Amino acid sequence: xxxKLALIGxxxxxxxxxxxxxxxxxxxxxxxxxxxxxxxxxxxxxGLGDCYTLSAAEAVRDADLVILCTPVGAYxxxxxEIAGALAPGAxxxxxxxxxxxxxxxxxxxxxxxxxxxxxxxxxxxxxxxxSAGFVELFIGRWCVLTPLPSVDAVAVDRLTSFWGVLGxxxxxxxxxxxxxxxxxxxxxxxxxxxxxVGTVADLEAATKSEVIKFSASGxxxxxxxxxSDPVMWRDVFLTNRDAVLDMLGRFLEDLSxxxxxxxxxxxPAMEALFTRTRAIRRSIITAGQETAAPDFGRPxxxxxxxxxxxxxxxxxxxxxxxxxx
Amino acid sequence: xxxKLALIGxxxxxxxxxxxxxxxxxxxxxxxxxxxxxxxxxxxxxGLGDCYTLSAAEAVRDADLVILCTPVGAYxxxxxEIAGALAPGAxxxxxxxxxxxxxxxxxxxxxxxxxxxxxxxxxxxxxxxxSAGFVELFIGRWCVLTPLPSVDAVAVDRLTSFWGVLGxxxxxxxxxxxxxxxxxxxxxxxxxxxxxVGTVADLEAATKSEVIKFSASGxxxxxxxxxSDPVMWRDVFLTNRDAVLDMLGRFLEDLSxxxxxxxxxxxPAMEALFTRTRAIRRSIITAGQETAAPDFGRPxxxxxxxxxxxxxxxxxxxxxxxxxx
Numbered sequence: 346x347x348x349k350l351a352l353i354g355x356x357x358x359x360x361x362x363x364x365x366x367x368x369x370x371x372x373x374x375x376x377x378x379x380x381x382x383x384x385x386x387x388x389x390x391x392g393l394g395d396c397y398t399l400s401a402a403e404a405v406r407d408a409d410l411v412i413l414c415t416p417v418g419a420y421x422x423x424x425x426e427i428a429g430a431l432a433p434g435a436x437x438x439x440x441x442x443x444x445x446x447x448x449x450x451x452x453x454x455x456x457x458x459x460x461x462x463x464x465x466x467x468x469x470x471x472x473x474x475x476s477a478g479f480v481e482l483f484i485g486r487w488c489v490l491t492p493l494p495s496v497d498a499v500a501v502d503r504l505t506s507f508w509g510v511l512g513x514x515x516x517x518x519x520x521x522x523x524x525x526x527x528x529x530x531x532x533x534x535x536x537x538x539x540x541x542v543g544t545v546a547d548l549e550a551a552t553k554s555e556v557i558k559f560s561a562s563g564x565x566x567x568x569x570x571x572x573s574d575p576v577m578w579r580d581v582f583l584t585n586r587d588a589v590l591d592m593l594g595r596f597l598e599d600l601s602x603x604x605x606x607x608x609x610x611x612x613p614a615m616e617a618l619f620t621r622t623r624a625i626r627r628s629i630i631t632a633g634q635e636t637a638a639p640d641f642g643r644p645x646x647x648x649x650x651x652x653x654x655x656x657x658x659x660x661x662x663x664x665x666x667x668x669x670x
Numbered sequence: 671x672x673x674k675l676a677l678i679g680x681x682x683x684x685x686x687x688x689x690x691x692x693x694x695x696x697x698x699x700x701x702x703x704x705x706x707x708x709x710x711x712x713x714x715x716x717g718l719g720d721c722y723t724l725s726a727a728e729a730v731r732d733a734d735l736v737i738l739c740t741p742v743g744a745y746x747x748x749x750x751e752i753a754g755a756l757a758p759g760a761x762x763x764x765x766x767x768x769x770x771x772x773x774x775x776x777x778x779x780x781x782x783x784x785x786x787x788x789x790x791x792x793x794x795x796x797x798x799x800x801s802a803g804f805v806e807l808f809i810g811r812w813c814v815l816t817p818l819p820s821v822d823a824v825a826v827d828r829l830t831s832f833w834g835v836l837g838x839x840x841x842x843x844x845x846x847x848x849x850x851x852x853x854x855x856x857x858x859x860x861x862x863x864x865x866x867v868g869t870v871a872d873l874e875a876a877t878k879s880e881v882i883k884f885s886a887s888g889x890x891x892x893x894x895x896x897x898s899d900p901v902m903w904r905d906v907f908l909t910n911r912d913a914v915l916d917m918l919g920r921f922l923e924d925l926s927x928x929x930x931x932x933x934x935x936x937x938p939a940m941e942a943l944f945t946r947t948r949a950i951r952r953s954i955i956t957a958g959q960e961t962a963a964p965d966f967g968r969p970x971x972x973x974x975x976x977x978x979x980x981x982x983x984x985x986x987x988x989x990x991x992x993x994x995x
Contacts, residue, residue: 470964531887562856575944619900639795641966
């Protein structure tokens, strides 16, 4: 499908793309570039590509598909480096969780003849780094493309086919709409999860250790997305501020009302809300975006989970992270 | 271990206890009582007990272990019915998520010679009803007992052994402390999850359907606990109001600060918080209370999940619900 794919950044998402492209034979050559030598060495040891370089400009040379897979805050610096090396006719895309900012920072620097098609595969896990990726990550998930209306339709079709082969359903929308929908679907949930886990982290040590002990009663669900890549998420909140603050405002208005119901002991109002929310989960399961298995299908082991699972040590990385969800 | 176990209420928790008691042969007779005839018929069809009755008083007659497994709001009515029928020497326990209220409502009605030992098995799924239970539910999970210091130590030891055989680690603490710890570990997380799912439920239809579509980007994690039993959770917030409002206050103070960081574009402050929260998840995994598998071990199916999973239809039930987590 493509002669040469260049992946700039090789975290969870970048490495999953590399694996899936190899599996489906979608590119003759996969070039991988990332800023940190350790990450590049890890990608090479995993055999994710055909050539490896610390120079993004070198990676994109002659590539007909370039995908930025770094945190969005690094796009400006990456683009300054690669703009002069992009091949005419190439598709320039990305996997960032915000799209308006991407258009704003990349758009003015795109050379004539290069097709900028920002993309957001809505898939991920809480793990980061080249070893966290896997071929199946995008299967059954949505991938949103946000090209300007002026972008070449043939190029958009090619990228749509690409994500289709990776297993995704593709939807095209405008960047601003994407950012509003993702603010409530993804960004505010992450903000809230980070916040409550932070509240627990600030408790006195004795109480904190009890919260950890009894976390199966609800709290642990929040800790998964609050374990997502810190730099990636910092950049999301720096670059989608207005939509996040607007949706957070709605959440807080609703929470004030619910807080009042608790204070007043308004049982019927609470029961009505708690009944209404069940329908949303059923819709998500029906839409194929969630498992119907109880407890997300978490193992209920015959032995305590600590004996059968070992947390992979995932260092906090400053660059080359992928998209977490 | 016991001559006769009486389970009043036979939802997720009650039915899991029934199954585990049968598996481990912990009681010669299991008597099941619940308020709704349909639920009782369902329990009987599942073969969960040895005798089935709509009369709680009849169920507890001659029982040496009685466990209330209804929403806590029903305890007053249940206790009024059974108080005169409790056998001398019996242990009276429960599985409710709040403990101070339980002592307050049951304590004054306990006949002399009956040992009141409130309990809270910290285990559950988002599903409800007799068919949702399973033998392994309590394995590796904590069960908190909150007897008054004056309660017979031998009775506490017997109940501790009982939960130990079911696979739980048992901890004894005072009820007020339990309610404070669970407020932040369980009650506030549920409140927040219900609230954000409610915010989405209130969005205009077009946006709501997009949130459902793209929910794998974070939102869907919240919908699990927001699908928990509405009546059970109404009762939690009606009966642990002060601790919930206090912990919610802490959460909101922290959220105001984080909101300000977003507004000011304070990247370093956000990155510092998002890095700190990772450690909490690692602690929970190390404590054996969470799986280390990415994405909770959710299936990444070769086909969209909608084709392989069917949501069991779980009607909203007014009584006989168990403990959700």
